[in-house]
Amino acid sequence: MTEMLIKAEGLSVHFTIGSGLFNKQILKAVDNVTLDIEKGSFFGLVGESGSGKTTLGRALLKAVPIAEGSAHYEDGEVSYDLQSLEGADLKDYRKRAQLIFQDPYAALSPRMTVRDIIAEPLEVMGLTKNRTETDERVREIAAKCRLNLEHLRRFPHAFSGGQRQRISIARALVSGPQFVVADESVAALDVSIQADVLNLLKQLQDELGLTFMFISHDLSVVAHTCDHVAVMYLGRLVETAPTRKLFAAxxxxxxxxxxxxxxxxxxxxxxxxxxxxxxxxxxxxxxxxxxxxxxxxxxxxxxxxxxxxxxxxxxxxxxxxxxxxxxxxxxx
Ligand SMILES: Nc1ncnc2c1ncn2[C@@H]1O[C@H](COP(=O)(O)OP(=O)(O)OP(=O)(O)O)[C@@H](O)[C@H]1O
Ligand SMILES: [Mg+2]
Incomplete structure (x- = not known):
C-alpha cells in the first residue's frame, strides 16, 4: 500500500490586505485544496505566477497560518496536525520539513562562510552537541550535495549559480528532513545547470528517501522530474494526476x-x-x-x-x- 506523508484537506490560506475599516480585503491565496503527497515521491506543483504555489508550500511547512481545513504530516509513528502543532512537536517538524530557497543569489548571506551557512540550521535547532559534531555533519551533507569540501571556508560570492544552489540544498538538508519543498529552485539558473541541479535532487531523493514538493512555472522541468503533478489556478487545484497521465492527456x-x-x-x-x-x-x-x-x-x-x-x-x-x-x- 502507498503511504502518504502529507495530507491536506480543504486547506485554505487567507491574507488580509489593505488597512482601515473599509479598505481591508481578504485574499484567498489558497482556497479549499485537498491533496496527498506520497512518501518518497517527487510531487510537482505548477501554475502561473500568483496562483498560490508558494503559499501552499509554506502552509505545508507551517510557515503561514491555515485559515480553514487541515494539513497532516505522517511518518511511521509520527503524526502531526499542522494546524495545532506547537512546542516540542513543532520543533521536531521544523527538522523534518524544509524549504529550498528560490533564488540562490538572494538566499545566501554574503558575510558567512559556506560552512557557517550550512551549519546554521544545526546550531539554531540545537541538533549537534559540539563543533566537531557540527563540522562532521556539514562535511557529510556537503559531500552528498557534491560540494568541494575545500570550499567550505570560502564565502558564497566566490561561487557560480549552480554551486550556490548546491549550498542552499545542503543547508536545507543538513537537519535531515523527510519533506522538502523546492520552490522554483532552478528557475534562476541556466538550462544546463538546471539539469545538473535537478539530477542532484533526484539522486538525493533516492539516497536519502526524501519526499519533494517541487514548485515550478515550467511544465517541461516538471515532466522530467516529477512522479505526480498538481495544477493550480487562483488558489485552487484544477487538475492532479501521475505525470505520465497528465502529459498523455x-x-x-x-x-x-x-x-x-x-x-x-x-x-x-x-x-x-x-x-x-x-x-x-x-x-x-x-x-x-x-x-x-x-x-x-x-x-x-x-x-x-x-x-x-x-x-x-x-x-x-x-x-x-x-x-x-x-x-x-x-x-x-
Ligand atoms: N504575505 C502575503 N500577504 C499578502 N498577500 C500575499 C502574501 N503572500 C502571497 N500573497 C498573495 O497571494 C497570492 C498567491 O501568491 P503566491 O506567492 O503563493 O503565488 P505563486 O504561485 O507562488 O506565484 P509565483 O509563481 O510568482 O511565485 C498572490 O495574489 C499574492 O499576491
Ligand atoms: Mg511562488
Missing part, C-alpha cells in the same frame, strides 16, 4: 493551455490547442463559478454560475464541467 482547459505554451510538449501538436489569453484575475475579486471561465474558450453558462469540484474517483482528478465532452470532441 491533460483534461482541464487551463492545463491544455499551459501545455500549448510549450510547443515541444503540446500533446495536441496540430496547433489547435488554445493559447492562454488574458491576465489571471485579481485574487481579491475572483470570478464566480469556475474561476477559469473568464479565460476559457469553452466556458458556457454553468461555468459562470457553478464552481466545478475536483472529481476524485480516479488518480487523474479534474475540476471542469466540460472535460469529458471536450475529450470526446477532440479525436485521439
Amino acid at each position: 491533460p483534461r482541464h482547459p487551463y492545463t491544455k493551455a499551459l501545455f500549448s505554451a510549450i510547443p515541444s510538449l503540446d500533446p495536441d501538436d496540430r496547433g489547435k490547442a488554445q493559447k492562454l489569453e488574458g491576465e489571471i484575475p485579481s485574487p481579491t475579486n475572483q470570478p464566480s463559478g469556475c474561476k477559469f471561465h473568464t479565460r476559457c474558450p469553452y466556458a458556457i453558462d454553468v461555468c459562470k454560475t457553478t464552481e466545478p469540484q475536483l472529481e476524485t474517483e480516479t488518480d487523474h482528478e479534474v475540476a471542469c464541467h466540460r472535460w469529458k465532452e471536450l475529450m470526446d470532441a477532440v479525436p485521439a
Whole structure:
C-alpha cells in the first residue's frame, strides 16, 4: 500500500490586505485544496505566477497560518496536525520539513562562510552537541550535495549559480528532513545547470528517501522530474494526476493551455490547442463559478454560475464541467 506523508484537506490560506475599516480585503491565496503527497515521491506543483504555489508550500511547512481545513504530516509513528502543532512537536517538524530557497543569489548571506551557512540550521535547532559534531555533519551533507569540501571556508560570492544552489540544498538538508519543498529552485539558473541541479535532487531523493514538493512555472522541468503533478489556478487545484497521465492527456482547459505554451510538449501538436489569453484575475475579486471561465474558450453558462469540484474517483482528478465532452470532441 502507498503511504502518504502529507495530507491536506480543504486547506485554505487567507491574507488580509489593505488597512482601515473599509479598505481591508481578504485574499484567498489558497482556497479549499485537498491533496496527498506520497512518501518518497517527487510531487510537482505548477501554475502561473500568483496562483498560490508558494503559499501552499509554506502552509505545508507551517510557515503561514491555515485559515480553514487541515494539513497532516505522517511518518511511521509520527503524526502531526499542522494546524495545532506547537512546542516540542513543532520543533521536531521544523527538522523534518524544509524549504529550498528560490533564488540562490538572494538566499545566501554574503558575510558567512559556506560552512557557517550550512551549519546554521544545526546550531539554531540545537541538533549537534559540539563543533566537531557540527563540522562532521556539514562535511557529510556537503559531500552528498557534491560540494568541494575545500570550499567550505570560502564565502558564497566566490561561487557560480549552480554551486550556490548546491549550498542552499545542503543547508536545507543538513537537519535531515523527510519533506522538502523546492520552490522554483532552478528557475534562476541556466538550462544546463538546471539539469545538473535537478539530477542532484533526484539522486538525493533516492539516497536519502526524501519526499519533494517541487514548485515550478515550467511544465517541461516538471515532466522530467516529477512522479505526480498538481495544477493550480487562483488558489485552487484544477487538475492532479501521475505525470505520465497528465502529459498523455491533460483534461482541464487551463492545463491544455499551459501545455500549448510549450510547443515541444503540446500533446495536441496540430496547433489547435488554445493559447492562454488574458491576465489571471485579481485574487481579491475572483470570478464566480469556475474561476477559469473568464479565460476559457469553452466556458458556457454553468461555468459562470457553478464552481466545478475536483472529481476524485480516479488518480487523474479534474475540476471542469466540460472535460469529458471536450475529450470526446477532440479525436485521439
Ligand atoms: N504575505 C502575503 N500577504 C499578502 N498577500 C500575499 C502574501 N503572500 C502571497 N500573497 C498573495 O497571494 C497570492 C498567491 O501568491 P503566491 O506567492 O503563493 O503565488 P505563486 O504561485 O507562488 O506565484 P509565483 O509563481 O510568482 O511565485 C498572490 O495574489 C499574492 O499576491
Ligand atoms: Mg511562488
